[in-house]
Amino acid sequence: MLVVEGYAGLSMRKIASAIGYSATSIYLHYPGKDELVHALIREGFRLLSRKIQGVLTTGDSAVESLNKLCHAYVEFGLENPGYYEIMFSLHPVSMTSFPVSDYRDARGILTVVERVIRAGESEGVFMIEDPFLAANVLWFQLHGAVSLILASRTDVSIDKSRLADSTVRTAVRALMSDRLESPKS
Amino acid sequence: MLVVEGYAGLSMRKIASAIGYSATSIYLHYPGKDELVHALIREGFRLLSRKIQGVLTTGDSAVESLNKLCHAYVEFGLENPGYYEIMFSLHPVSMTSFPVSDYRDARGILTVVERVIRAGESEGVFMIEDPFLAANVLWFQLHGAVSLILASRTDVSIDKSRLADSTVRTAVRALMSDRLESPKS
Amino acid sequence: MLVVEGYAGLSMRKIASAIGYSATSIYLHYPGKDELVHALIREGFRLLSRKIQGVLTTGDSAVESLNKLCHAYVEFGLENPGYYEIMFSLHPVSMTSFPVSDYRDARGILTVVERVIRAGESEGVFMIEDPFLAANVLWFQLHGAVSLILASRTDVSIDKSRLADSTVRTAVRALMSDRLESPKS
């Protein structure tokens, strides 16, 4: 349902009728809508996490790893627009009481990126002052692409996969040439 | 209203009472909510466009221009979360029948970026194969930052302005070092 | 509706269908159920107040006044069980945010009683230490009768009007013989 209509189209009633149960039945498994969405978010992170873990191969160079990782992320986003929306775009106001612990999985993904970046530093191919900050910026780049493509905000004249490819290439290359000083703030 | 509550908090009733008119009166000016939001989107693009135009100064180098432009964009997003949301994140489903022509303003902004990039090429400081593609990728980077910051998905331990600064710096630098071949797709 | 089903049977939907309107329409006149019930309570007090005022005649002795007043109160309760319930029995939990000012009307009624009691003192027929306290106790007596009769808790073998009469007589006489000391608490 998330895929088709996005979060806005996600109502207890619709879910119920979609799965062939009464709306009441959902409340047997989740205390309320918040918790259900919450569970979906966790599931989304689990899927993304698995996909990312699955793509990494020991023996790969840092650049190769990063490339795979970025492509996996973008692919996940484009293939799971509903999950992606609740994971990364759902307005905070709708997310009251969502346990911070559940974002640990998300952090976990960022940590993987960070680790690859550090590996690249060891290999001498990346030169980063603040790997965590760099991981965030990388994430922004990928998210920007996924987000705008999903929101159909990109020019139809450009192929989406070309956009994705360029984004990933730019993102990875940015790390390779990043030998300038970091902000002093 | 958009600023305070975001798109979710935007209802005809609330708008009506906020402007001191009856809800019915809105329908004298807009056929429906879609068209009203549509108008708001145009207004948003007008604001962003004006902000970006206002920041550019003749005589600036391409890099300087690009820096200013990027910062202006990010600033606009962070200062106008509601506008930003409907301009770039609102789910397509809610946007049926939105005339494509209205995205011309948006395109206009991209075109400005593209022009600056071309100027940088003339100056010899940028080396880009496909300036339009590059402009899009640049946009993705900025949007990713704005979007995730607005959605409160960034680690609280990192200062938001530092995130923004790093993003802009990375984005601009990416253009400067982009001397590799473009995708063959 | 209150008459037939009591407060428990008072739902926005039922009201709506009872008056031949949609449930939504009620919200055009009252912000919510609380306020609607609130308005009903005020209306109830207005009715009771009018009934009590209407029964008092200048020239009556205090005892006569009190008798009429008590009978009017009991009669009101028995004839308007729904109103009576929300006025005097509705559980406080359902009454959050009910402006205290609205109970001023209720107080007003008590004040009338108090005034009559003071008049009786002047006439030398009542001897009361604390007229306000006495007015409350009198109220308790009447309310007890109304409340239990409405709740069908009285023995069916006793005629309800006889119960009411006895209650009123006892209540009035209690004031006449009250020449003992008041509590020292």
Added chain:
Amino acid sequence: MLVVEGYAGLSMRKIASAIGYSATSIYLHYPGKDELVHALIREGFRLLSRKIQGVLTTGDSAVESLNKLCHAYVEFGLENPGYYEIMFSLHPVSMTSFPVSDYRDARGILTVVERVIRAGESEGVFMIEDPFLAANVLWFQLHGAVSLILASRTDVSIDKSRLADSTVRTAVRALMSDRLESPKS
């Protein structure tokens, strides 16, 4: 549960989780909610009955007995608002099919009162024409006090225990001075 939330807060689900059983299990012991509440009502009467029996001492004068009895009743009501509510205020509509026999306990309490009144007559301190009627009126007085205090309808400026004391005193004294003719109805 009745004590904390009153009848309104009494749901099968809540009861079930409170006693550590499933909601379904309750139906093994009671055909439905009505019967369960019914049982609670009986339990309430048992508690009240025991309290009243326990307070009576052989050797007490009728007046003393009556005083103790009245205080016990009021105390029970104020201490067990939930029980008191279902015993004496619950709307008849919710009580369809409640066997009248179960009110025998209630009657029993009234009978105790009646007996004390007759004892007082023998002692020459009470002069009552219809002891059963008088017992009812006495009950009304006490119930009125309990009911209005529980419903938070009394003026906050008057101490509740003072209200209770005055009520009891008035009630007892009413019997002592009741030497006038009864209604002719």
Added chain:
DNA sequence: GATGAATGAGCGTTCATTCAT
């Protein structure tokens, strides 16, 4: 004796929209 799964009915409420005036 006990339960998990399931449900229909109902709740108060909000929404975008229409229409006669």
Added chain:
DNA sequence: AATGAATGAACGCTCATTCAT
């Protein structure tokens, strides 16, 4: 140009109850 009155649809949610196990 403006509005009050009205509505159907939908929302999240709670309830007492049933039934197969």
